[in-house]
Amino acid sequence: MRSVRARAALGATVVVALALAAAGLAVLLVLRANLTDQAGLQAEVAAREVAGQLALNVPYNELKTGDEEEHPVQVTDEDGRVVAVSKDLEAISGTGTDRVTPEPGASAGGDREDDGEDRDDDDDGAGGADPARGEVSTDDPDFTNGTATVDGDSADYRFASVEATNEAGLTLTVHAGAPLAAEQRAVASVRGAMLAGLPVVLLVVAGVTWLVTRRALRPVEGIRREMAAITASEDLSRRVPEPGSRDEIARLARTTNETLTALEASVDRQRRFVADASHELRSPIASLRTQLEVGAAHPELLDVPGAVADTVRLQELAAGLLLLARLDAGERPGVARLDLGALVHEEVSQRTGDRIPVTVTVSVPAGGGFEVSGSRAQLARVLGNLLDNAERHARSAVAVAVRAEGGGVAVEVTDDGDGVPGAERERIFERFVRLDDARTRDEGGAGLGLAIARDVAVRHGGRLTVTDAGERGARFTLWLPDAR
Structure with missing residues (x-):
């Protein structure tokens, strides 16, 4: 996929699809949890109604369980045996036992009367509560999901289990259910709406992203065409169009x-x-x-x-x-350290055939010499070019002074010639540039010496400037940063 527009549209579509899928899943989970909690609350209410009847010692066959299809009920004793079920309950699961027929041996009195009397004696002797009074547990009920078949119809239910103690002291557990059909229908409807709307949303996102990206990249295509035309024509005077936006x-x-x-x-x-x-x-x-x-x-x-x-x-x-x-070509200067004062003395000492003797003054700082970092050959070439230029224009004196200045080393080459006019002080550093008077007096210079000197100075992190030397002459100042 080479198109930026296509990649942007696909990327935006994938991101939106993932975001919508995550958000939709979260919505479905929250919706299902809320509806399940509502069904559990309904089941708890139904279970507590039946548990209240058991606490009042209502016979099992006279229990009122309400709408059996809406709230199927199963009652079990302490041993897990079924003692009562709601009408038309044919099958059940999720309550601990799937039996839907009361067992003959499970009863409220029966074989537990003696145990009840023993408990009465024990409780009376211990000073306990009155066991003849039934009660419903106030603890939070246990919730489970299961199925039930009522009058031939099977469905999923949310069951709540509530304990109750009758007047005989028998603890019974009431399992009452609430249907989950509404929760399932609501979740299915929301899921269907999301699945139906997701492709439409993704198509809209992809289309909008495509159009916006196309509009945004239209100036880029103009720039590309103009650059291609410049390359083909080799006309570097042409320019690409600049859009009015600030992006x-x-x-x-x-x-x-x-x-x-x-x-x-x-x-x-x-x-x-x-x-x-x-x-x-x-x-x-x-x-x-x-x-x-x-x-x-x-x-x-x-x-x-x-x-x-x-x-x-x-x-x-x-x-x-x-x-x-x-x-x-971008050649970098060396990193060797050298004493610029010693280099000046060395260069001046080698110029035995100069027309005018050169005077050297080195003001040695308290910390030692004038240490700079760079290429010895290139810096020697700069000093030689400056001395050649001074010899070429001087009348009777050429002087070189080395001193510390502004965190670096300054080398001043001064002559007593005619000086450099103010308007020409930058132009003389251009390549192949010679002033009119230099053309008549220069017998060998090609106008490269000062250009080379400034280029080398700049590449060493320094500078080369020219000023007046008092009433007469020019002063060229080379400044290089101290290597220390």
């Missing part, structure tokens, strides 16, 4: 459009990156090819230093492009 589907549509916007920007950035990389690679390759062709035709004219410089430039550009590709 989950509307949020899905908005998120989908936001994803398409980000994807479009990413693709555009990728295309510009490829175009800019091709443009930047074309110049050194063309220059190198020209020099090699001239050298091949006229070896004495081969410009070896120029060829080496172009080769170095190609190598640096390829390395920068490779690093950017790895960063774009």
